[in-house]
Amino acid sequence: MKRFIKYTSLSAALIVLWTVMIFLGTDQGWWHTPFTEQKESTKFIASVHKELKKEFVGNMAMAIFKDGAPVTESFHSKNTSVNRNTVFQVASLSKFVSTIGVMRLVQEGKLDLDVPVSNYLKRWELPPSSFDNNKVTVRRLLSHTAGLTDGLGYSGFENLKDVQSLESSLTKAKDADQGRNGSTQVGILPGSEWRYSGGGFTLLQLIVEEVSRQSFDQYMRIEIFEPLGMQSSFYQWDEKFRNKLCDFYNADGSKAPHFYYTSLAATSLYTTLTDLEKLFALFNIEKSTLKPLQPKYQRMMWQAEANKLGAPIYGLGTFLFAEIDNGQFIIGHDGQSNPPINTAFRYNPTNGDGIIILTTGNSDFATRIASDWVFLNTGKVDTLLFAMQQNKMVSNVIIGSVVIILLIITISLSRKYYKRKVTHKHKIISTSNAI
Structure with a gap:
């Protein structure tokens, strides 16, 4: 029994050590090989176009920023050409932009971040919980x-x-993704953990409408897009942009339909690379003049509000992708939906560098490229790159654990065999001496 406890304890200790090593290695990028080693903007984009030949991407619009200004743009399309004024749907990147609108109401004193949302709701209320x-x-x-x-x-x-x-939709979203019940309701203790919720942003959409007494689309156009000169950005589909809308594709390269949403704030922003470059300038305190949001309220968006696995992951409507100097983070948001749309926005507040990628037809191309941009420029594995590596990390933990257990069993059996052999030899010697 003592031997069993000893080897079991040794196995457990080695498995814990192996798991910690794999976790830290994944977090620090010890085993991550980015798709390119080229950091210089034009060479980086040339590498992106090599990647485009390896897999299907229907459309892409991309910009790289230095010191707060775009220095290189690039485009790709399967059929209809794409340019900086092509309109894309950006999926959950919408949340990042919607938050700017919410924070403007906070700035104006019309919303308080820390009072019950029921104070603002008349048309709908959260169900009892x-x-x-x-x-x-x-x-x-x-x-x-x-x-x-x-x-x-x-x-x-x-x-x-x-x-x-x-x-x-808040009561029961008919367009909920497969496996989701579609009801926006409180199911765990508020404030206890970070749990991604599209319904939460649809509720924020209602709050903006209640407080501003405008439709969400109208409020965002007047208060955010017009001051920034974002002339091709909107949430509610506008038919006059039909000829500028990019093509949608399925992952197999076939044409996909254009989908419409109730959940405007969460997933329905239409915009262009040109307009997102203007939004990017909003965060550059020195260069931005028409600012619907003061620096104080911008910075509130990227202060840590939620942790995952002990690390800061989210601010206000903002992913905290990787910690950099002085407790600051690479900030922004990504979007992903089906038929495949994948978008990525990364901004470094310490130097104004960043990247924007808009794609259709591929579920994770933009995220992978943007995450590798972060890795090459900071040496850090960002939040979504870490998430993409989790399956590999778990596999490595399981494989290593099995190897450790088999090794310990082998050592245990070998030692047991050796001990029996020695004991048997001693018995023979003892018998011979007795004779």
């Missing part, structure tokens, strides 16, 4: 810590006439 719904605040909705368990994920509607009302 086992928890205190008064602990659901704007801050917690923005940081995905409000205890909502919808896990949305919206698939959208192929026909515009089928789009639900905002209140109906």
Whole structure:
């Protein structure tokens, strides 16, 4: 029994040590090989176009920034040409932009980050729960810590006439992604953990409409897009942009339909590379003049509000991709939906460098390229790159653990065999001496 306990304890200790090593190695990028080693902008983009030949991407618009200004742009398309004024849907990158609109209401004193959201709601209310719904605040909705368990994920509607009302979608989203129940409700203690919630941003959309007394699309156009000169950005589909809208593709390269959404704030922003470059300038305190959001409220967006696995992961509507100098982070957001749309926005507040990538037809190309841009420029594995490596990390932990257990069993059996052999030899010697 003592031997069993000893070897079991040794196995457990080695497995824990191996797991920690694999986790730290993944977090520090010890085993990550980026798609290119080229950091210089034009060479980096040339490497991107080599990657494009290896897999299907329907459309791509991309810009790299130095010192707060775009220095290189690049485009790719399967059929209809794409340029800096082509309109893309950007999926969950919408949340990042929507948060700017919410924070403008905070700046104006029309919203308080830390009072119950029920104070602002007249058209709909959170259903009763086992928890205190008064602990659901704007801050917690923005940081995905409000205890909502919808896990949305919206698939959208192929026909515009089928789009639900905002209140109906909050009660039960008909376009919830597969495996989601579509109900926006409190299912865990508010403030207890980070749990991504599309429903939380749809609720924020309603709050903006209640407080501003405008539609969400109208409010964002007037208060955010017009001051920044973002003339081709909107949330509610605008037919006059039909000829500028990019093509949509399935992952196999076939044409996909254009989907419409109730969940505007969470996933339905339409915009262009040109307009996102203007948005990028918003965060450059020295160069931006028409600022709908003051620096104080910008910085509030990228202060850590939520942690995952002990590390800061999210601010207010903002992913904290990688920690850099003086406790600051590479900030921004990505978007992903089906049919495949993948978008990425990364900004380094210490030097104004960054990258924007908009794609259709591929579910993770933009995220992979943007994450490698972060890795090459900071030496850090960003939040989404770490997430993409989790399956590999778990596999390595399992394989290593099995090897450790087999090794310990082998050592145990070998020692047991050796001990028996020695004992047997001693018995023979003892018998011979006795004779």
